[in-house]
Amino acid sequence: MPGRKRQAARNDGVILDAAREVFLADPKAPVSAVAERAGVGISALYRRYPGKEDLLRTLCLEGLRRYNTEAETALLVADGDDGAGTGWTAFVRFLQNVIEADVHSLTTQLAGTFTPTDELAAEAVRAGQLVTELLEKARESGLLRAGVVVADVGLIQECCAAIRHPDPERTRQLRRRYLALLIDGLTVGGGSLPGPPPKDGEFAWRWQRR
Structure with missing residues (x-):
């Protein structure tokens, strides 16, 4: 994949791994906790998942x-x-x-x-x-x-x-x-x-x- 797409795919994997850890500990945690755990900006997370439900469903x-x-x-x-x-x-x-x-x-x-x-x-x-x-x-x-x-x-x-x-x-x-x-x-x-x-x-x- 081109560099930008490769980076986007990596970020997506990091976000999902972080979301899994965060929501296993606390299903009521905000998406900001996921962004913090993943080390990405909240805007980068929302570009992939418009809302918390989208992230949970994924x-x-x-x-x-x-x-x-x-x-x-x-x-x-x-x-x-x-x-x-x-x-x-x-x-x-x-x-x-x-x-x-x-x-x-x-x-x-x-x-x-x-x-x-x-x-x-x-x-x-x-x-x-x-x-x-x-x-x-x-x-x-x-x-x-x-x-x-x-x-x-x-x-x-x-x-x-x-x-x-x-x-x-x-x-x-x-x-x-x-x-x-x-x-x-x-x-x-x-x-x-x-x-x-x-x-x-x-x-x-x-x-x-x-």
């Missing part, structure tokens, strides 16, 4: 796209010819990669703070479809515990995303630890799960503008 859209990319990659693994258990391996790898990418922390933190767009809704629908496919692949492997539904997957990921420590490396260690415990709970051999499973759309209320 962050969530990027997170959803990353989530869907991880799911698509896992499905390619599940469709491979590596033998029995591939569907389960792909499902576990998907969970691990999504937790490492930390896409759920920001999504759940920002839910209800802006009005979703049709583009966001389409990505969310796509996410549900991909996880449904992954769950079926895991079930076909014979290693998935009975009674696990698609909505369980999202809540498991949220449980791990809720683990936060001042030291980022310690956060990663603890998330890996508890994800391993949760994966064991997803594995065949356990008893009947208590209570009814979460329904599709049961937590959609969180996206209603507060």
Whole structure:
């Protein structure tokens, strides 16, 4: 890219990284805090994002796209010819990669703070479809515990995303630890799960503008 476009792209990446850090700490923070963290002028930020909602939507859209990319990659693994258990391996790898990418922390933190767009809704629908496919692949492997539904997957990921420590490396260690415990709970051999499973759309209320 020409120098000016390259600089603009770099600034955009810096702004989004800063916004992620700022809004994870405080979803009510002003955009001026993002500009300060990014080390750019407020006018440079507003040229890219006319308002705070535009910035929040972009962050969530990027997170959803990353989530869907991880799911698509896992499905390619599940469709491979590596033998029995591939569907389960792909499902576990998907969970691990999504937790490492930390896409759920920001999504759940920002839910209800802006009005979703049709583009966001389409990505969310796509996410549900991909996880449904992954769950079926895991079930076909014979290693998935009975009674696990698609909505369980999202809540498991949220449980791990809720683990936060001042030291980022310690956060990663603890998330890996508890994800391993949760994966064991997803594995065949356990008893009947208590209570009814979460329904599709049961937590959609969180996206209603507060």
